Amino acid sequence: MSSINKTRYAILGVLSISQKPGSGYDIKKACDRGISFFWNENFGHIYPVLRQMEQDGVITKTVEENPGRPQRHVYSVTAKGHDELIAWLRRPVEHTPQRLELPLKLTFAKMIPAETTLKELERVMAEHQKSLAEFRQIEEQFIADEKNRRDQGYPYWLSTLQYGIYDAEFRIKWCQETIDRIKAYQGDQESTFHVKPED
Amino acid sequence: MSSINKTRYAILGVLSISQKPGSGYDIKKACDRGISFFWNENFGHIYPVLRQMEQDGVITKTVEENPGRPQRHVYSVTAKGHDELIAWLRRPVEHTPQRLELPLKLTFAKMIPAETTLKELERVMAEHQKSLAEFRQIEEQFIADEKNRRDQGYPYWLSTLQYGIYDAEFRIKWCQETIDRIKAYQGDQESTFHVKPED
DNA sequence: GACACTATATATCACAGTGATATAATAACG
DNA sequence: CGTTATTATATCACTGTGATATATAGTGTC
Numbered sequence: 001m002s003s004i005n006k007t008r009y010a011i012l013g014v015l016s017i018s019q020k021p022g023s024g025y026d027i028k029k030a031c032d033r034g035i036s037f038f039w040n041e042n043f044g045h046i047y048p049v050l051r052q053m054e055q056d057g058v059i060t061k062t063v064e065e066n067p068g069r070p071q072r073h074v075y076s077v078t079a080k081g082h083d084e085l086i087a088w089l090r091r092p093v094e095h096t097p098q099r100l101e102l103p104l105k106l107t108f109a110k111m112i113p114a115e116t117t118l119k120e121l122e123r124v125m126a127e128h129q130k131s132l133a134e135f136r137q138i139e140e141q142f143i144a145d146e147k148n149r150r151d152q153g154y155p156y157w158l159s160t161l162q163y164g165i166y167d168a169e170f171r172i173k174w175c176q177e178t179i180d181r182i183k184a185y186q187g188d189q190e191s192t193f194h195v196k197p198e199d
Numbered sequence: 200m201s202s203i204n205k206t207r208y209a210i211l212g213v214l215s216i217s218q219k220p221g222s223g224y225d226i227k228k229a230c231d232r233g234i235s236f237f238w239n240e241n242f243g244h245i246y247p248v249l250r251q252m253e254q255d256g257v258i259t260k261t262v263e264e265n266p267g268r269p270q271r272h273v274y275s276v277t278a279k280g281h282d283e284l285i286a287w288l289r290r291p292v293e294h295t296p297q298r299l300e301l302p303l304k305l306t307f308a309k310m311i312p313a314e315t316t317l318k319e320l321e322r323v324m325a326e327h328q329k330s331l332a333e334f335r336q337i338e339e340q341f342i343a344d345e346k347n348r349r350d351q352g353y354p355y356w357l358s359t360l361q362y363g364i365y366d367a368e369f370r371i372k373w374c375q376e377t378i379d380r381i382k383a384y385q386g387d388q389e390s391t392f393h394v395k396p397e398d
Numbered sequence: 399g400a401c402a403c404t405a406t407a408t409a410t411c412a413c414a415g416t417g418a419t420a421t422a423a424t425a426a427c428g
Numbered sequence: 429c430g431t432t433a434t435t436a437t438a439t440c441a442c443t444g445t446g447a448t449a450t451a452t453a454g455t456g457t458c
Binding site: 006009010013016017034035037038039040085086089090092093094096097098099100101102103104105106107108109110111112116117120123124151152153154155156157158159160162163166167169170173174177178181182184185 | 373
């Protein structure tokens with residue numbers, strides 16, 4: 001096996017927590033709006049997995065007519081599906097191999113001018129700063145809503161938001177320190193090779 | 200297209216930076232030993248990609264006999280391959296979709312007992328503490344070696360190590376705060392529903 | 399009004415990447 | 429003396445990504 005199918009559990013979770021049946025399209029929307037900063041799904045996987053899940057009896061399908069639009073294939077979680085979700089939630093998280101392109105590029109960065117790398121780090125840092133501002137705003141709105149504060153999921157959801165915030169913060173700090181380190185090293189190299197005429 | 204083939208550039212980078220030809224096995228070893236905390240490769244992808252790269256003329260193959268063992272297919276980077284690597288290094292990093300299982304589970308965690316989630320968070324935190332200790336030791340050894348300090352890659356490599364350290368640190372902090380938040384919320388709930396007999 | 403873009407909705411395809419397994423010899427460990 | 433690790437390539441089933449196809453309705457804008 002390559003690894004277990006996580007899309008399956010994401011679908012079961014999204015359908016369960018919304019407490020109502022939904023289509024593949026609905027599931028994608030829910031992921032994009034609610035959890036996209038740490039979890040992403042796409043149609044290319046959702047649709048085939050939904051078909052497999054129906055075959056396995058973890059969800060059931062009903063078809064809704066949708067005048068002038070494609071039919072809606074609306075899925076509900078079965079008792080078997082609920083059990084499968086709970087069993088997955090109780091299992092330890094699996095280790096997933098990382099592939100971070102920026103550190104990989106830094107590993108080979110001495111092959112290109114430092115200026116190119118510095119510009120890229122500035123760009124990435126600005127992106128993280130933008131996300132950080134968004135996360136903080138989302139968190140503020142989330143805390144302000146009493147409906148959220150009364151939900152049993154409140155401390156868990158707050159932590160997922162906090163994860164995004166800490167992640168962005170550490171990356172910003174790292175980008176800045178990396179920029180400073182590269183510049184400092186450039187300075188060092190210069191002073192080694194070009195001895196300035198001193199007065 | 201799904202996304203560009205990163206394995207291709209990892210291979211070009213590893214072969215280029217070692218300044219000598221290498222086999223698929225050598226490339227895997229180099230990845231595992233040097234960059235595995237932010238980049239992972241596996242044979243299932245390396246071997247077919249090497250074949251494709253040879254066809255594209257970015258690497259060339261020579262076969263070494265290896266008595267009592269399979270032949271070694273040893274690859275060297277061509278001028279075309281070098282150009283391709285430099286061109287990739289100069290391009291901005293691509294956004295890659297995240298899939299973090301722990302925050303996903305927290306999103307649905309109200310469906311299982313808090314105790315289960317707390318234990319899992321303790322386990323994950325301990326893992327990160329272990330990695331952090333390792334990263335710090337690797338960094339120390341790296342800085343201590345004068346050969347590293349003299350290399351043009353020094354500031355870049357130091358930053359990749361620092362990335363691992365900051366990443367582990369923020370996750371540990373986040374785990375602890377999440378544990379505390381869940382416990383605090385449990386306390387709140389109890390005091391709401393079970394009014395203790397007061398003296 | 400023409401044109402572009404967004405939303406609704408499902409489906410498929412090529413490709414990227416993972417992890418298990420097959421094969422097969424040597425070397426080291428206890 | 430058996431087990432495990434190392435060297436070395438290769439393949440397979442599967443997971444997951446992003447582009448594209450198809451088709452209609454609404455919304456904004458020049």
